[in-house]
Amino acid sequence: EVHLVESGGGLGQPGGSLRLSCAASGFTFSASAMNWVRQAPGKGLEWVSAVSDSGGSTYYEDSVKGRFTISRDNAKKTLSLQMNSLRGDDTAVYYCVSRGPDRELDNWGQGTLVTVSS
Amino acid sequence: DIQMTQSPSSVSASVGDRVTITCRASRDISRWLAWYQQKPGKAPKLLIHAASSLQSGVPSRFSGSGSGTDFTLTISGLQPEDFATYYCQQGNSFPYTFGQGTKVEI
Numbered sequence: 001e002v003h004l005v006e007s008g009g010g011l012g013q014p015g016g017s018l019r020l021s022c023a024a025s026g027f028t029f030s031a032s033a034m035n036w037v038r039q040a041p042g043k044g045l046e047w048v049s050a051v052s053d054s055g056g057s058t059y060y061e062d063s064v065k066g067r068f069t070i071s072r073d074n075a076k077k078t079l080s081l082q083m084n085s086l087r088g089d090d091t092a093v094y095y096c097v098s099r100g101p102d103r104e105l106d107n108w109g110q111g112t113l114v115t116v117s118s
Numbered sequence: 119d120i121q122m123t124q125s126p127s128s129v130s131a132s133v134g135d136r137v138t139i140t141c142r143a144s145r146d147i148s149r150w151l152a153w154y155q156q157k158p159g160k161a162p163k164l165l166i167h168a169a170s171s172l173q174s175g176v177p178s179r180f181s182g183s184g185s186g187t188d189f190t191l192t193i194s195g196l197q198p199e200d201f202a203t204y205y206c207q208q209g210n211s212f213p214y215t216f217g218q219g220t221k222v223e224i
Contacts, residue, residue: 035214044217044218044219045205047207047214047215047216059213061213062119062213095161100164100167103210104152104167104168104173105152105154105162106167106173107164108161108162109161
């Protein structure tokens, strides 16, 4: 069974940093592209970032480009999101999500809440 | 960026009803379209991928159709556990984008 478990959420200061991690198990992590998707309180889903299976290619939504960095460690089966220069509109539940062969987001973690506030 | 427009934003329905949700892409996305179900406080769950392929374990009352720019999710015979919010998502190109969601409620 696939398990994706996020950690690292919490309260961050405006302009500050947080690092999210995701521990994966139950599937061939090194063969799967991975994503972060977020959901602000009471709002819809927003794709944030993706990384290829090898880690060689990364992609970002415009509002986080230059502030967030996605990375992965295939040996440790972990996905990370380094979040710098945090803003209030980064407040959301962040989900770690694997990508399937039809570019669907097939397996989701339970999410970790990030709150940006002074 | 590709904009995904869902309609309606909400629908009132009863158990046993047939419910149809539409999703329109701002440009051709072939069949790179997925549908998700989300219940309050829970992570989204994949229902349909490649526009019409039912994800393993998802009941057959869920079906998807369409290609290009116009897509449909149909729930045939609504069950109590189907009351939730549904999202479409395009995987044609980055940034991946979601529709704004359709809430199915009593």
